[in-house]
Amino acid sequence: MPGETTRRRGAALEADLLDAAWAELEAVGYARLTMEGVAARAKTGKQVLYRRWGNRAELVIAALRHRTGSIADRVPDTGTLREDVLEVLRAGARRQRQIGPDTVHGLLAEARDVDPAFFGIMRDVLRTVVARAAERGEIPTADLPRRVLTLPADLLRHEILLSRQPLTDQTLAEIVDDVFLPLVG
Amino acid sequence: MPGETTRRRGAALEADLLDAAWAELEAVGYARLTMEGVAARAKTGKQVLYRRWGNRAELVIAALRHRTGSIADRVPDTGTLREDVLEVLRAGARRQRQIGPDTVHGLLAEARDVDPAFFGIMRDVLRTVVARAAERGEIPTADLPRRVLTLPADLLRHEILLSRQPLTDQTLAEIVDDVFLPLVG
């Protein structure tokens, strides 16, 4: 009897675990995701999971990161501020569509520091985009109040967390055209 | 030996149950609140709880409503838009301070329709406040884009849900002065 291939270890095993967690998340949703279920799907023991992640929230966050890849979002540079900001929001919306609001709420309820993983980077991206617009003379100054700078990101998050309907391009356009651009123009 | 006084029923019992739920929430937090714990604290059985509320989320929402009383917020009327909006935000912040972000996240993760109960009313209040300001000639028009109208409420919620630090008056002032007033003035 050959006994499979060889025993999984290290990074290869870890990738399998995260894939299993992701598959479980899609299959049953965050609320009913269990460490036992993930372990069973990955054909391993629970200890292997607990050795790496202390609870399901950490596991799921790692799985999301593994799935969505590096969060070092490329900064868009379309030539107009409006398009740049829209592109930033679309990227955020895309990621949200992969994840789903229930998972986000579950994570926020159970984990500390979900924020940096999923939302934190937007601010830096926006700062760059705005700076470029000021250089181009599109807007008078890049020196916006902190709250104005992060406004598009904040409103996007707000929609993700509290609106039960999926995000539409319409919504993103409103955020940019009705709120953000009037404040910086 | 008779068991204390008489056996509780109806509304009196229900009030006791909600008080117990509230006490349990304060004692252990939402994450560790259990139906068993509430039943034990109320010195009754779980069935008495399940007969009334299907799960802990419903129970806790009921307890919050019972505690915070009617959410029919009075509309402030201080004479200036700035103060009116600040007052609306302060009222929201006050309620949040009673409840705590963990409970909110827990409820959002487990329950449907948390929104109307805790956030929904602000829009109507803001509409009234803005209308009065327009009447006074303080702002050119009361016909704001929907997203602008709810902006203060949305940003407040965003802070409550995602900022780990308690809300300060400073934050509320920024929302009004840096974002809302420039858009309506």
Place this chain on the structure above:
Amino acid sequence: MPGETTRRRGAALEADLLDAAWAELEAVGYARLTMEGVAARAKTGKQVLYRRWGNRAELVIAALRHRTGSIADRVPDTGTLREDVLEVLRAGARRQRQIGPDTVHGLLAEARDVDPAFFGIMRDVLRTVVARAAERGEIPTADLPRRVLTLPADLLRHEILLSRQPLTDQTLAEIVDDVFLPLVG
């Protein structure tokens, strides 16, 4: 959907549990008997077992008692001391054959007070048997040293615990004829 009959409780449930434990014992032996296995066989949860017995040793002892019935052995009275003592030993051997040495060793290794349950009664029975023999004039006195009185029982136990072969009538006869009777005759 019929949903079985009604939910088991109390004594009826307990009998089922002990039957399940006995069946499991026969199926896999004491060494591989687990609380989970018994619970699964009884189609219930582990808590139901733990509510009644703190560990598998207690459970198995209870199951044995339930199975072998009241240990209030009838005192044989055949008319001769030899036959009476042999009958006592045969009864002990019969019980042992039902149980098996591995179970006995497992219990002795894990439980306190296995003794009274399975061996303790023999002394009283032997005392009666010997007293009757003395009354009949078969032996000079019933006033034997304690160690002589319990000798048949002790040697039987010794065989059960340390001889890997099953007990034979031959062995019982040797205990009586070569050891016990010469000492009391």
Place this chain on the structure above:
Amino acid sequence: MPGETTRRRGAALEADLLDAAWAELEAVGYARLTMEGVAARAKTGKQVLYRRWGNRAELVIAALRHRTGSIADRVPDTGTLREDVLEVLRAGARRQRQIGPDTVHGLLAEARDVDPAFFGIMRDVLRTVVARAAERGEIPTADLPRRVLTLPADLLRHEILLSRQPLTDQTLAEIVDDVFLPLVG
């Protein structure tokens, strides 16, 4: 920094392992002795243990042998049968005191062939002692029934295995004076 002295191997390592097993046995008792615990105490890996002994029973038996040294008991020769037999029993009791009944029960529950290692030799010793007594004319014949010959050893084992109290000289004396000597005299 080099890792301490040199790496252990062969017989030196084996001795360390058995010492560790013995120490673990004294520290936690047989029931809670684990291969992991012994390996940790010996500062080595589990494989090193499994390479030599298939399970904890084998390991512990080896440790006992290593500790109690050669079991080739010297045959006592005091000049009287009574003293000789007592000496045999005292030697057995001494060994038992080192080991403890829980370990014996645990081993009997898990291992095959515990017997020869710890009890088997007594018979030969007793045979010699009895033969000498017959030669001296102390007893009529050395040709005792098998069961009588091993009686002292059997009763000693019985006490060890089933009496929860430690063995006393009083008990040994009773075995010899009340049971054995009357049968051979």
Place this chain on the structure above:
DNA sequence: CCTTAATCGAGACGGTACGTCGTGTCTTTAT
């Protein structure tokens, strides 16, 4: 002397069972 094979020390892996906690349902007894 230097390569080679074996073993050591360490710990991860796949797996079973542990004993506990909480869920939501059901049953009994008493008011």
Place this chain on the structure above:
DNA sequence: ATAAAGACACGACGTACCGTCTCGATTAAGG
């Protein structure tokens, strides 16, 4: 009829060991 109390069936928790496997480091032995 419902309250109070608690048992029941169930699922998952996080932990402990099992026995196996893998890895790199060390050591003994052979060419």
